[in-house]
Amino acid sequence: MEILKHIVMDHFAQRSNWLTNIEVRVKLFYIGIGLVLNILSDDIMLPLLFFITSLLLLITIKVSFITLGLRMMMPFLFGIFILVIMGLHTGETVVFSGTIFGYELALKREGLQIGLLLFTKVAGGVMLMLLLSFTTAITKICMAARWMKIPETLIEVLSFLYRYLFLLIEKTETMMSSQRSRLGYVTWFKTIKSFGSLGGMLIIRSITRAENAHIAMISRGYDGGRVLTVQLTPLARNDYAMLLSCGILLVLLSCLRFFW
Amino acid sequence: MKKILLGISVVCALLLLPHVAHAMHITEGILPLKWSLIWFILIIPFVVIGTLRLKKKKRNVPGFLPLVGLVGAAVFVFSCFPIPVVGLNGMATAHPAGTGMSAILLGPFVSVVIAGIALFIQALFLAHGGLTTLGVNIFSMGVLGSFSGYFAFRLAQRMGLKLFWCGFMAGVVSDLCTYLGTSIGLGLLVFKEGETFSVAMMHSAKAILEIFVVFMATSQGPLCIAEGIVVGFALSYVYKVRPGILYNLRVIKEERDAIPG
Structure with missing residues (x-):
């Protein structure tokens, strides 16, 4: 229970650094579009790029690998579970087969490839979410939600x-x-x-x-x-500049995979 | 070969056991956009009705919103109780869903809203679940969990069961339905558009069954029973110490509804 308190508490988001100082709507724009692009991706490069860029950004604000590892453990296990399920149910080319309690099991290449794609999507998506939660306090999210007419x-x-x-x-x-x-x-x-x-x-x-x-x-x-x-103030000039930079970064990430 | 496969599966099950309880939430990135949108559309009516009920109640009883927030927080903490998996002697723990409890106390529609908010916090701060998978998670835990738990409780009350057993039924049924919902959400991933509808449904049904069996065969089967007992004990405790709370929240209406467990 003690661990829960530390994990749920947004103490990372309460610190002052260049990522927490970015306007909450800009961050929500980047994370929102990033999550949609992540699930729309049909190869592993884009989710991997999201994973790496988010990880690098979090390292710049000194989030430890242990903290990240603790949060990523469960999604990774879930990703492995999905990898196995897809391997068992999709495709034709059998790469591994056997019987458990009289039940035929066969892992197929095509299914494993889809499973691997899903696994990278989990990694990319979760890291994007962590980027938001480590840099944005819940009060800011509430203010943004109010601005979005929730x-x-x-x-x-x-x-x-x-x-x-x-x-x-x-x-x-x-x-x-x-x-x-x-x-x-x-x-x-x-x-x-x-x-x-x-x-x-x-x-x-x-x-x-x-x-x-x-x-x-x-x-x-x-x-x-x-x-x-308290309400959010209108976006300032530097917020628009940051919004534009995020847009350019997203376009670059989307285009990069074509040259990989 | 059989022995090797059996060994691998046992090791995998043991490795997954301590964590599989949070597998009730489908994690970020798993669902394609199409399924993500379908699940969001499915939950909209429940969330809208829940929010409208909250608004109406807030107008009539101004203290209702802090009450919902605090009971929601209590259910959130309740859902984090590390319940030991029976037979493993403390080697592994699982966590209850908690929606059965919130549905009994606040009603199924408000419970959907509470579940949605709790899932949002869990997705952001615990990385359990996700934002694009929030729809399917609200459907399984919020909608299926709350409504099944609520109706199981009311049915048990009508059958004249003791308060403990009414809570037990709600806990067990809501947990089972939550896992069924998660299994449906995951099983539908193997649904292929190229195949005929019946063949695709057959594949999905097989996957749903397998996932459900994996959940139940590991920690979740015993957890359902454990959650039922915990909910039963919790309600009996409240009735014993502060019965007025259960009357005020309309969990029990008449004396005959509240045969102490």
Whole structure:
């Protein structure tokens, strides 16, 4: 749970560096178009280029390989899973075959090639997303969402959820360590029972906290209106320049694969 | 050869076990644009109705939005509980989906919205799931998970089961449906346009079944049961300590709905 707090917290995005200082809409434009180009790609070069450029950009702001590796582990495993599934189901040319529990399995070349393409798309896409999350705070994303006319209610719920997530993680940790000290996790059934009461306690705490938060908000002038009062300023000249640079970079990346 | 293949598959399953729980979210880059758009279109009505309900409720009960946000955060934390996979003696853990719980507490449509927001945060900050795959993930976890969990809970209540078993049913069914949804999302990837519809569907159905079996045979089968028990215990605990919460949220309406577990 402690690890979760560190992973979910946007402390990288709170730092001040050249990537966090770029306007959020410019970043969203680059990441959005990049993700679409990534899934439209029909060879492995473009996803690989996205992977490498995003990785290089993150290295410039001193994001460690361990941090990136921790986040990339699950998507990579998923990519391998898909590689095997595609290898088993697509194509004609068998490269490896066998039987498991009487079930015929055959890995085919064409399927493995498609699987490899998907694997690189996973790597490229996830690295693009990490580029956004490591350089943009959630409040900025909420402000951009408001600018994009996403319903206010959704943004408010997102703000509340993210705001109180860390508080509840902390409470859960405290309760878990108390349960552990009273041998609450010694057997499987005891563990499940402890998680049950922990879940119940979480619900009670969250509802009590919501009541208190609402009272506090009313006293601070909240009348059911907007939670976000700060708005994004209009794009400045350097933002347009950055937007143009991102566009040129995307076009270059798309064209580069033809000369590879 | 058989022994080698069996050995490889066992090693692969063990390697994947600790992490496969998050495989309920299809990761970024997997879906082609066409499928990505189809899944987004499919979830739009549910998200719109959920948002409208939230808006309406917010007008009538001003404190409802902080409540939804906090219960959403609680369910997010609940979905991160490291539940040990039975039989592996703590070697591997899996994580519950949590949508069954949120659907019981907030209703299925609001639960879809909560699931969507939680998936968005998980995609960005945990790299579990993705932005172009948000549609399919909301469909499997939000729509299928929430609605199946909610209806399983209500059905169990109508059958006069104890509160624990109602929660158990919701947890098990929502988890099963979430994995079924993920399997459908992945299985449809082998759907080929060049083939006739029936042949392509046969291929997809085979892939869906295989993926579902892989999920269930590794950690997710036991996890469904574990999540059911945890949800059951959690609801019983709330009923024992603060029954007013369950009445206010209309989880239980009458005394007969809440036979303590």
